[in-house]
Amino acid sequence: MSKEKRSHKAQKVIERMGKKLNRQVVGSLVACVHCGNCTDSCHYVLANPGDPTYAPAYKADRIRKFFKAHYDWTGRVFPAWVGAKSLYTDEDLEELKDTVFGKCTNCRRCTINCPMGVDYATFNRMARGLLVSVGVMPEGVAVVSKDQWEIGNQMGVLKEDYLDTLEWMSEELQGELEDPNAGIPIDKEDADIVYSINPREVKYDPRTIADAAKIFHQAGANWTMPSEGWDMTNFGLFSGDDDLGGAVARRLYEKVSELRGKKLVISECGHGYRSTRCEGQNWAQWDIDFVMESSVITMLNYIKEGRIKVDKTRNTTPVTFHDSCNNARSCGLTEEPRELLKLVCTDFREMYPNRAENYCCTGGGGAMSMSEYTPRRLKSAKIKADQLAATGAKIVVTSCHNCVDGLADCIKHYKLGMEVTQLVNLVANALVIEKKVTVPVAEPIAASDLQGRRILVTDDEPDFVTFVSTVLEDNGATVFRAYNAAEAMEIARREKPDLITLDISMPDKDGSEVFADIREDDILKRIPVCIITGQPELRKLIYDKPHRPPEGFVSKPVTEDGLLLNVKKLLKVAHHQPEGVRKQ
Amino acid sequence: MSNLLHFSETTLQEVALGIMAIVYITRLTWLMRFKAGKERQAATGLGDTTPRKGFIYSWANVAMPWGMESTRTKMFLYSQFVVFHLGVVAAIALSFIIPYAPQLLDSSTLVLVLQIATGAACLVGVIRIIRRMTDTYVKAISTPDDHFSLWLLTVWFAFAFLAVPNSTAGGEWHLLTYFILTAFFLIYVPFSKISHYLYYPFTRYYLGKSLGRRGVFPLRRVN
Ligand code: SF4
Ligand code: SF4
Numbered sequence: 115m116s117k118e119k120r121s122h123k124a125q126k127v128i129e130r131m132g133k134k135l136n137r138q139v140v141g142s143l144v145a146c147v148h149c150g151n152c153t154d155s156c157h158y159v160l161a162n163p164g165d166p167t168y169a170p171a172y173k174a175d176r177i178r179k180f181f182k183a184h185y186d187w188t189g190r191v192f193p194a195w196v197g198a199k200s201l202y203t204d205e206d207l208e209e210l211k212d213t214v215f216g217k218c219t220n221c222r223r224c225t226i227n228c229p230m231g232v233d234y235a236t237f238n239r240m241a242r243g244l245l246v247s248v249g250v251m252p253e254g255v256a257v258v259s260k261d262q263w264e265i266g267n268q269m270g271v272l273k274e275d276y277l278d279t280l281e282w283m284s285e286e287l288q289g290e291l292e293d294p295n296a297g298i299p300i301d302k303e304d305a306d307i308v309y310s311i312n313p314r315e316v317k318y319d320p321r322t323i324a325d326a327a328k329i330f331h332q333a334g335a336n337w338t339m340p341s342e343g344w345d346m347t348n349f350g351l352f353s354g355d356d357d358l359g360g361a362v363a364r365r366l367y368e369k370v371s372e373l374r375g376k377k378l379v380i381s382e383c384g385h386g387y388r389s390t391r392c393e394g395q396n397w398a399q400w401d402i403d404f405v406m407e408s409s410v411i412t413m414l415n416y417i418k419e420g421r422i423k424v425d426k427t428r429n430t431t432p433v434t435f436h437d438s439c440n441n442a443r444s445c446g447l448t449e450e451p452r453e454l455l456k457l458v459c460t461d462f463r464e465m466y467p468n469r470a471e472n473y474c475c476t477g478g479g480g481a482m483s484m485s486e487y488t489p490r491r492l493k494s495a496k497i498k499a500d501q502l503a504a505t506g507a508k509i510v511v512t513s514c515h516n517c518v519d520g521l522a523d524c525i526k527h528y529k530l531g532m533e534v535t536q537l538v539n540l541v542a543n544a545l546v547i548e549k550k551v552t553v554p555v556a557e558p559i560a561a562s563d564l565q566g567r568r569i570l571v572t573d574d575e576p577d578f579v580t581f582v583s584t585v586l587e588d589n590g591a592t593v594f595r596a597y598n599a600a601e602a603m604e605i606a607r608r609e610k611p612d613l614i615t616l617d618i619s620m621p622d623k624d625g626s627e628v629f630a631d632i633r634e635d636d637i638l639k640r641i642p643v644c645i646i647t648g649q650p651e652l653r654k655l656i657y658d659k660p661h662r663p664p665e666g667f668v669s670k671p672v673t674e675d676g677l678l679l680n681v682k683k684l685l686k687v688a689h690h691q692p693e694g695v696r697k698q
Numbered sequence: 699m700s701n702l703l704h705f706s707e708t709t710l711q712e713v714a715l716g717i718m719a720i721v722y723i724t725r726l727t728w729l730m731r732f733k734a735g736k737e738r739q740a741a742t743g744l745g746d747t748t749p750r751k752g753f754i755y756s757w758a759n760v761a762m763p764w765g766m767e768s769t770r771t772k773m774f775l776y777s778q779f780v781v782f783h784l785g786v787v788a789a790i791a792l793s794f795i796i797p798y799a800p801q802l803l804d805s806s807t808l809v810l811v812l813q814i815a816t817g818a819a820c821l822v823g824v825i826r827i828i829r830r831m832t833d834t835y836v837k838a839i840s841t842p843d844d845h846f847s848l849w850l851l852t853v854w855f856a857f858a859f860l861a862v863p864n865s866t867a868g869g870e871w872h873l874l875t876y877f878i879l880t881a882f883f884l885i886y887v888p889f890s891k892i893s894h895y896l897y898y899p900f901t902r903y904y905l906g907k908s909l910g911r912r913g914v915f916p917l918r919r920v921n
Contacts, residue, residue, distance in 0.1 A: 135732055136732055136733055136734060136735040137732040137733065137734040137735070137900070138734065138901075138904045139732075139735075140729060140732045141729065141897055141901040141904060144729075144897055145901045146894075147844075147894045148836070148839045148840055148841070148891070149836075150833065150835050150836040150839065151768040151769070151772070151775070152768060154768075155767060166834050166839070169838065171839045172835070172838055172839050175839060187728075188889055188890075191889075192843075192889070194842065195841065195842050195846075196842075196843050196890075197841035197842075225905070226766065226909075226914075226917065227766050227767055227768035229759070229766070229769065230898060230902070231756060231898070231904075231906070232901060233901075392739050392742060392912060394739075395738040395739045396736070396737060396738055396739070400738075406739075406740075442914070444912060444914070445742045445913070445914075446742050446743030446744070446747075446912050446913020447742065447743075447913075448918060449918070464920060466921070467767065468920060469917075469918050469920065470914055470917050470918070471767055471919060
C-alpha cells in the first residue's frame, strides 16, 4: 500500500516515531535475536500457555516491524526477510493498541531477563505515547489523562475536596492524640519536608494521610502539604505521553520550590515514586534544587534516629511484601521496605521470587484504568495469586497504591482471603505514643457515633452485607439490607435513609442505574450515596452520569476502620471521640 | 593448492572483511547518530552501586548464568549458547590460521580443540534449528533471516569441522566450501541478525548504566 493510501493517523505515528527514538531505544529495537529467552519471564505468557501473542518478543515485534520498515535500512531493503511491515490503516493502530496497552503492563521483568539487554518495556511505552498522540488509546487512559491535564490530578479530586479531607484528617489526628497542634500544616514555607500523595489516598484511603501525619507529628518533623501541585502520581508514565509526564512533574517541583521546601517526600506509590523521583526531571528537562525521598526511607530513618518509637508486637499477623515493579526494577527500592517491615512486624514472610524478580501485581502500567482488558488482567493474575498463597501470610504489604488495587482485585478474584495494606499503616499502628498525663474525667459513656443514623446497605453478596451491617449496627446505626436493585429502591423510597451504600455490579440491575434512579428521584436525590465496589475500574459508569457524583467511593476489600471513616465522613460525624468513649 | 582455493583463502576473505568493516562502520555511525537519553535525577538505591558498576555487571552478565532467572532456570539453553559462540570463535580463528599460520595446525591438540568446538557448535546448531521450527513461541517470532542465519552458521560449522585438519588429501571441496561460506558469512552478517554482537555492548552498556544509577544492577536476590 502506498504512502498516499496510509491513514492520516498511521502516517503521524510513523513520522512521530522518528522524534522519539534515542540511542537506547534504537539499540533495543535492533538487538533482539529472537532467542525466546524472555518468554516465560512474562506473567501474561505464564497465564496463557501456548499463546505466542503474549510473548515479550512477539509483542515487541509489533513495534519493531514498523520501526524496521521506516528507520532501519535492512527493513527498507529486505522487508519480508527481516520481518519489517509498515502501519497503514486505523485498524492496524487498533491492533497495536491491543498489544501495547492490553497485553503488557510495562513491568520490565522481561527487560532484566534479556541476555541482549533489550528494554522492551521502554519502547512499549514509546509506542503507547505514539498512539496517544493520535488519539488511539483505551477510554480509561483518555479519561485519566484528561483529569490530570485539566484538574491537576489523575482522579479528578477537586481542590476543595482535597483540603476538606486534609482538614478532616487533621481533626482526626488532633482528637486521637489529644493535641491541638497535631494537624496537617498546609503551604507552610521553609519546611524541611513537603509531603506529596496519590489522589487515591484522598478519594479512597484517607487513613493513609492521617497515618503519615501521625508519624510526622510524632517525629517532630517540620513538614507541610501543598494546597496545589500535591499529586505525585503521573499518568504520563503509563500513557507514554512525555509532555503530560513533564507538565505533571513540573507542577510538583515548582510548588516545592515556591514553598522553599528542603525535601520532597513521596508517599508510598511505585509509579509515583518512579515518575517523580526518577523520570520527571528528564521529561520536564528540569533540574531541581531540593532532595526527593520515598516516605519508606523517611519512616525508616525516623526509627533509626530514635525520632519515633515502634512496638512490633502490635502487628503480629503474618505479612509478606510485594515489590512494586517501578520501585524494584526502575528505582532500586527493595531493601528499605524490608528493613522497615522487620522493625514493625513480628512475622514477615518473604515472597518468591522477590525484589527485582518479583512478578507484577498485574494492575501496573495503568491497567487498572483500562476496564476493557479486565478479564485478561485477572487471568494473568493467577501467577500473582499463586505467589501470594505460597507465602501463607494473611496480609500483603506493598509500597504502591496501584499495587494495592491490583492485589486487592487478584485476592478477591482468586478468593485468597488476604488483606492488602501499606507500610505507613503498619508503622502508624506500631507507633508508641507517649501520652500526656491527664486526670481521667469520669464521663458517662456517650451513645455510639452512628446512633440514630439510618443506613441502607446494598450489595448482592450476602456476606458483605452482613459484614457492613454488623459494623454499622455495632456503632449504633439502624441498618436496612438490600440484596438487589429492586429491593434497594423499594427500601430507599419507604425508609428515606440518611445514607445509601451501593455496589456497582448487581444481578438484576447495574448499580450505576440504581444510582441514576436515586439521583433522578426528587426525594431520594438529597441522600448521600457511597459506592462500595470490587471493580473500581467501573467508576466511569458512575462518574460519567450527568448527575451529581456520589459523595463517597470505596474499593473492596474494605476494613472495618476504613468503612467507619468513610461513613462518618459522609454523615459528617467526627470519627474521634474522647478516649473514655473510644470503641476499641 | 589450486589457484581458486588460494584466492578463496586470501583475497576473497580480505575483500569480504573489508566490506564487512565498511558496513559495520556505517551501521555504528547510524546508531550513534541517535542522541543518547540522559538521566538528570540523583542516583537512587542503597548507594552501593553506580552507573559504572551497573554497566560492568551488565557486560559481565553473559558469563553469569546465575544472574538472570531466564538463564538460571534454563541451563541447557545457556550451555547451548556457550557452545555455539565458542564454535563461532573457533571457526573465525580457523579462517585466519589456515591462510596465515597453517603451521599451528601441526599441533594435534589444537586440531582436536577446534574440531570439538566446531563439531559441538554444529550439533547445537541442529538443536537450535529444531527448536526454532517446533517451539510455538520461538517459531512465532522467527523471520526468514532468523532461520537462514541459523542454517548458514550450522552448515558453516560443519565445513569448518571438516576444514580443521587443512588437508587436501581427499580433495579441496570442503576447504573451498568453508572459505566461500566464510566470505559469504562476513558479507551477510552486517545485514542480518547475526550482527547482534555489534549492538550487544551498547544495549547492555546503556541498560547497565541506567540500572546501576538507579540501584537495580547488580541485582539483589534472596532465594
Ligand atoms: S528480547 Fe531478548 S530475550 Fe527476548 S527474544 Fe529478544 S533477544 Fe531474546
Ligand atoms: S514488560 Fe512485563 S508485561 Fe510487558 S512483556 Fe515484559 S514481562 Fe510482560
